[in-house]
Amino acid sequence: MNASPSPSVAPAGSAGPGVLRTLLERPVPAVMGVLNVTPDSFSDGGQFIAPDQALARARAMIADGVDIIDIGAESTRPYKGAQPVTARDELARLMPVLAEVVALGVPVSIDSMKAEVVAFALDQGVAIANDVWGLQRDAGMAPLVAERGVPVIVMHNRDSVDPAIDIVQDMIAFFQRSLDIAARAGIARDLIVLDPGIGFGKTAEQSMTALARLDALGAFGLPILVGASRKRFIASVSPSEPQERLAGSIAAHLIAVQRGAKIIRTHDVAETLQALRVAAAIESKQ
Template sequence: MIAAMSRSGLTAGPVLHPVLRAILSKPQPAVMGALNVTPDSFFDGGQFMAPESALAQAQRMIVEGADIIDIGAESTRPYGGMQPISAELEMERLRPILAGVVALGVPVSIDSMKADVTSFALDAGALIANDVWGLQGDPAMAALVAARNVPVIVMHNRDRADPAIDIMKDISAFFTRSLAIADGAGLPPGNIVLDPGIGFGKTAEQSMIALARLDELRAFGLPLLVGASRKSFVASVTPSEPQQRLGGSIAAHVIAARNGARIIRTHDVAETAQALRIAAAIEDKR
């Protein structure tokens, strides 16, 4: 049951960082609202580049039920076409936005693979690091989050999809390496959230396998985050553009919650929050 899994996630495993403990205190999964201040993100690129637009979107997501606002200033497009940018440009995009969003009072996470950008955002009040390369990209990231004693989302990633591999074995091996890096840097296990990286370095089939078998990752004893919002695996089942994938995103997120996800990252906060609450309420009637 979703509610039972959620409550058990608070007591199992290491003692959680206070920020994570507060976020995960509800019976249903926490909702992370995705705020992309980029011109090229696959779904909402360009919509929130202006500071006033970004702040209004953050306010809207909080009203709709977001427990975390995840701000990213570099597209990590899992479907290819990503154009890497410098840390300086990433910080330039964040500078006029971060303080205003932090002031709204909901925990802010910084979606960056660069330690310099993450440090900049933490200085501005962000409370969580979200690393799409799971501490295995920038060699300075693990030491940074350990020194700052902040929670970090460790996401599985690959340079390219390989349909021949066992994706669950690959995810588990990746997380084992990431946790060894974290341990070597002195980062407490209770500061870590694991994200299987739906769509990143995976075929559509592998993304769906990761969702279906998400509960296997609970063996790590750490909270799990899933972000399946608007991603292309939905189109592999029902051909659609990102703007037409709300139903598929909600279905994937409800299944992820049933399979142990404690945080759901989404572009559609109101609909996702409602779906998770209703699913939990129905499960409680069993």
């Protein structure tokens, strides 16, 4: 399927660098809200797949104070059961709603591992690429990001879980490969954000270790995004279903901020933003 740019929406390329800079200059970490237009995402699959529901959700997150809306049309749930879809499927889910979400005026990121889908999204005015395979799955992703000059979120991932490995060393090696790919493609280093990929290719213990040792990624000198929202590791500490993990999500995110995270990806925008603001206010009194 060939995706044509929308004639009414300017491409995001020239605005991308400024978008990331503005987000990182916020007095508290930026909050990225999750918008899944999928039938099978682990926490809210099917709830927002209809265009009117997706738009309503986007408007609600904006009212709650979201800084970025992260829209995805393929479940990349970090557990078994997600059904891979084609680029055609993703585009079919995005086409009825993406331009309207962008038109709401808040920066939008596209959560996709397929360069074809990301290209379409950028043509609709999306500002940021969010690749859950860190530029290592689709060979066309890094050249596309470089050509468009947009920020990219590079997430750590693994094809399988290995409880025996040092997950932090694995992340460091993965990110070095991703950064090498980015450099060869010509992606400006100041447009790259690292994401430890909480829950992806990790045991519950490894996810918690990744959060506890998040500051080890500071050696790269790049901003860090953390999305621990409603992840299964929380249930390993306190048995719960995804919708019952708000408190655990906030605890994980506050620790992530203490360890250096600058962007927090969450399903629960208002509650997360309140927690971040209160924590920042208390810290300012030291």
